[in-house]
Amino acid sequence: SQTIHQWPATLVQPVGSPLSLECTVEGTSNPNLYWYRQAAGRGLQLLFYSVGIGQISSEVPQNLSASRPQDRQFILSSKKLLLSDSGFYLCAWSDRPTGANVLTFGAGSRLTVL
């Protein structure tokens, strides 16, 4: 069966520090991978998605970046965090980009920027 791992679960970072969140998927190949951010009282915001190694689509211009160095690994990074980067970050995967594109989410990473 497929599983998705995301870490770290929580982190507190000072403004201006770097960020790295990692996500891996097991039990499938060539998954579609996504990074979302969830702010309190707002819908999920798609940050990045990837349909293959090295293929990253950015949905929102900001100081975050994503990379997919391996088929089942997706990394969210920042060189300098802002206060507004605080939130709940969710990695997700799906096996198809269209139709009944059911997303399976990782457990989430709660980031607090101070």
Added chain:
Amino acid sequence: GQNIDQPTEMTATEGAIVQINCTYQTSGFNGLFWYQQHAGEAPTFLSYNVLDGLEEKGRFSSFLSRSKGYSYLLLKELQMKDSASYLCAAMDSNYQLIWGAGTKLIIKP
């Protein structure tokens, strides 16, 4: 613009029935999803509708009217564990998901 509307919060009693409504406006339409999210956890998939009508899955049912841009999630025989947020998401013509802010459902004994 694209938009999803759903109530912010609802309260219901254990054992009762509750209907959570969702209206959507998207550029094209390729289906409507419902996810459940317990506090501090990741969303989990509940249902997908692309054709008009009611889809029943155990205690949960989901309804879609494409002409009205409307969906609802019906929860029967409510249990305390159903206390969660319920997220509505519509897929547009580019197969991108547009998410609602979620409805927090509070179940009282």
